Amino acid sequence: MHIKIKQTPEKLGVLIPGLGAIGTTFIAGIELIKKGYSKPIGSMTQMGTIRLGKRTEHRNPLIKDFLPLNKIDELVFGGWDIFEDTAYDSAKNAQVLSNEHIELVKDEMISIKPMKAVFDKKYVKKLDGPNVKKAATKYDLALMLMDDIKNFKKANDLTNVVMVWCASTEVYIELQEVHQTVEAFEKAMKENHKAISPSMLYAYAAMKLGIPFANGAPNLTVDIPAIWALAKEHQVPIAGKDYKTGQTLMKTIIAPGLKARLLGINGWFSTNILGNRDGEVLDDPESFKTKEVSKLGVLDYILQPEQNPDLYKDLYHKVRINYYPPRGDNKEGWDNIDIFGWLGYPMQIKIDFLCKDSILAAPIVLDLVLLMDLAKRVGFHGIQEWLSFYFKSPMHLPELYPEHDLFVQLAKFKNTLRYIMQEDMITHLGLDYYDDQLRDKDKE
Ligand SMILES: NC(=O)c1ccc[n+]([C@@H]2O[C@H](COP(=O)([O-])OP(=O)(O)OC[C@H]3O[C@@H](n4cnc5c(N)ncnc54)[C@H](O)[C@@H]3O)[C@@H](O)[C@H]2O)c1
Numbered sequence: 001m002h003i004k005i006k007q008t009p010e011k012l013g014v015l016i017p018g019l020g021a022i023g024t025t026f027i028a029g030i031e032l033i034k035k036g037y038s039k040p041i042g043s044m045t046q047m048g049t050i051r052l053g054k055r056t057e058h059r060n061p062l063i064k065d066f067l068p069l070n071k072i073d074e075l076v077f078g079g080w081d082i083f084e085d086t087a088y089d090s091a092k093n094a095q096v097l098s099n100e101h102i103e104l105v106k107d108e109m110i111s112i113k114p115m116k117a118v119f120d121k122k123y124v125k126k127l128d129g130p131n132v133k134k135a136a137t138k139y140d141l142a143l144m145l146m147d148d149i150k151n152f153k154k155a156n157d158l159t160n161v162v163m164v165w166c167a168s169t170e171v172y173i174e175l176q177e178v179h180q181t182v183e184a185f186e187k188a189m190k191e192n193h194k195a196i197s198p199s200m201l202y203a204y205a206a207m208k209l210g211i212p213f214a215n216g217a218p219n220l221t222v223d224i225p226a227i228w229a230l231a232k233e234h235q236v237p238i239a240g241k242d243y244k245t246g247q248t249l250m251k252t253i254i255a256p257g258l259k260a261r262l263l264g265i266n267g268w269f270s271t272n273i274l275g276n277r278d279g280e281v282l283d284d285p286e287s288f289k290t291k292e293v294s295k296l297g298v299l300d301y302i303l304q305p306e307q308n309p310d311l312y313k314d315l316y317h318k319v320r321i322n323y324y325p326p327r328g329d330n331k332e333g334w335d336n337i338d339i340f341g342w343l344g345y346p347m348q349i350k351i352d353f354l355c356k357d358s359i360l361a362a363p364i365v366l367d368l369v370l371l372m373d374l375a376k377r378v379g380f381h382g383i384q385e386w387l388s389f390y391f392k393s394p395m396h397l398p399e400l401y402p403e404h405d406l407f408v409q410l411a412k413f414k415n416t417l418r419y420i421m422q423e424d425m426i427t428h429l430g431l432d433y434y435d436d437q438l439r440d441k442d443k444e
Contacts, residue, residue: 003420005068006377012070013158014369015149015211016079017202018167019114021276021329022216022243024091025358026166026365027077027112031105034073042363044389045069045370050414052423055433066421068377069370078152080145080202081114081167082129088112094276096329096358115148118198123170125284127277138196139189145205162372163206163213164365165240168278170197170219171286172293178226182233185226203227207236212372214387215240216365218294223395231382237375239368239384242294242392244406245360247272247319247333250353252406255302258339264311266346267338268299273324274331274357283323294393295319301404331357364390378420386416 016023033040040046045063052059052066077087085093088109091102102109116133118141135141153161176195178188188196189204199221206213207230215221215238222231222238231238244252247270258265282288296319305312335351368390375384388394389409394402403409415425432438 003378003422008068008070009160011074011076011156011158012369012373013076013078013152013156013161015152015161015163016077016166017117018165019079019081019087019090019112020166021094021096021278021358022361022365023079023166024087024094025096026362027087028091028097028102028105028109029362030072030075030366031108032101035104037104040072040363040366042360043366045367050417051426052418063417067374067417069374075369076156076158077112079112079114080117082117082119082127082131084114084131086110086113094329096356118145118201120198123197124168124281125171125286126281127168137190138192138201139186142189142201142204145202146209149205149209149211160373161211162369163202163211164368165199165202165215165217165221166365167199167217168281169217169287169290170199172289173197173220175220175224179224180226182226182229207231207234210234210236212237212376214368214372216243218242218290218393228382235381237372237380237384238382239372239387240391240395243361243364244390244392245357246331246355247335247353248295248298248392249360250335250351251298252302252404255299256405256407259303262311264340265303265315265337266340267316269318269336270333271320271322272331272333273322273327275323275325275327276329279321279323282321288321291321292319297393297402298404301402329356329358331355386412389413
């Protein structure tokens with residue numbers, strides 16, 4: 001299939017609902033990298049390479065040289081938050097980066113002032129703030145968001161914009177009738193239906209204006225048929241949900257390895273302490289439920305207990321998150337894994353991950369910004385399953401199961417990049433290196 005990629009824009013707008021720990025760590029990081037204080041560590045688009053063709057060809061370009069992506073100094077930032085703090089004040093408040101680091105980019109950070117948010121305390125019970133829009137209906141609020149987006153584009157002379165959700169985790173919402181069609185969804189917005197959360201209004205505004213939307217939280221947001229239909233109608237890529245950082249990143253690295261070696265697992269107990277605003281929001285049982293559902297699916301899909309009952313059918317999987325203010329953003333995640341091997345003999349694995357969540361999330365935001373715009377320019381629309389690599393709970397068509405194994409996700413990701421750039425897929429078969437007949441056939 002021939003793929004025509006639209007030209008890379010001169011500048012790329014990045015709109016971020018939620019200028020909190022992740023949002024400001026991402027922006028400050030980009031500004032620091034632009035000034036040469038660091039390399040974009042953790043970013044696949046900036047530091048990753050991709051093998052092309054046969055191993056004998058030695059073609060391994062950097063992904064950023066392979067794909068027609070914007071450079072990081074072509075990004076222009078804007079965002080919304082329920083607090084009036086500039087990105088500079090918010091970064092200081094989040095305490096992820098040192099003051100020394102933040103001061104180096106003070107001028108750039110102070111110029112980013114959040115627009116008034118669409119927010120309702122009913123959906124994030126532990127938060128409240130003054131910088132919030134008011135209107136009679138949810139539909140009116142969505143229209144106000146569309147005006148914000150249009151003004152941002154105009155003020156910065158932008159053709160292309162991407163929206164990346166970095167705001168809080170909302171209370172758990174089940175898929176309902178009002179989410180099924182665009183008509184039902186719009187009617188529900190006009191009637192202030194409670195199943196329409198603020199994040200859905202941002203997503204609706206983005207779809208209507210053809211702006212790709214990536215969902216960094218576990219919220220339902222773009223994972224509903226009404227938004228899928230809008231994404232199709234307006235040819236917009238959507239991706240989600242919940243950035244794959246911290247403990248779930250570890251899980252999707254370790255579980256595929258244990259399964260590959262056919263080691264059984266009886267139990268996997270995961271607990272966390274964290275003290276940032278995200279931890280405070282997740283201290284509310286209804287927001288925690290949204291996160292819990294997102295975190296729990298991982299092992300079932302990787303281990304496939306129905307196909308491997310002797311090894312995984314009795315697996316007890318538990319995830320806890322405890323809000324513990326002294327830790328701030330420096331989360332500690334413990335995993336106790338009870339495994340068994342030959343003749344059923346038991347063994348244990350203990351992991352104690354002292355991680356910095358936002359440090360792990362920021363490069364994901366960067367990659368999603370660049371790749372979602374590329375996806376749009378390539379003509380991809382709807383769910384971008386090839387970006388599952390970045391998410392805890394990857395979006396997928398209802399008839400498919402999600403792919404959680406990090407290494408399968410990576411292979412899918414890189415093959416999609418090869419597909420976009422019309423390079424051969426890599427199957428890792430490699431028999432032709434050893435078999436003259438196969439090699440000659442390959443040349444024909
Ligand atoms: N930190 C991680 O590694 C990680 C990993 C996966 C997912 N997440 C998710 O990413 C999101 C952001 O995490 P964080 O650590 O930056 O949290 P944070 O609390 O520091 O930042 C969230 C910001 O969003 C704002 N906000 C809340 N509702 C809003 C709305 N409706 N509109 C605009 N702004 C709103 C809050 O005021 C806050 O400033 C959370 O949903 C979190 O669960 C985080």
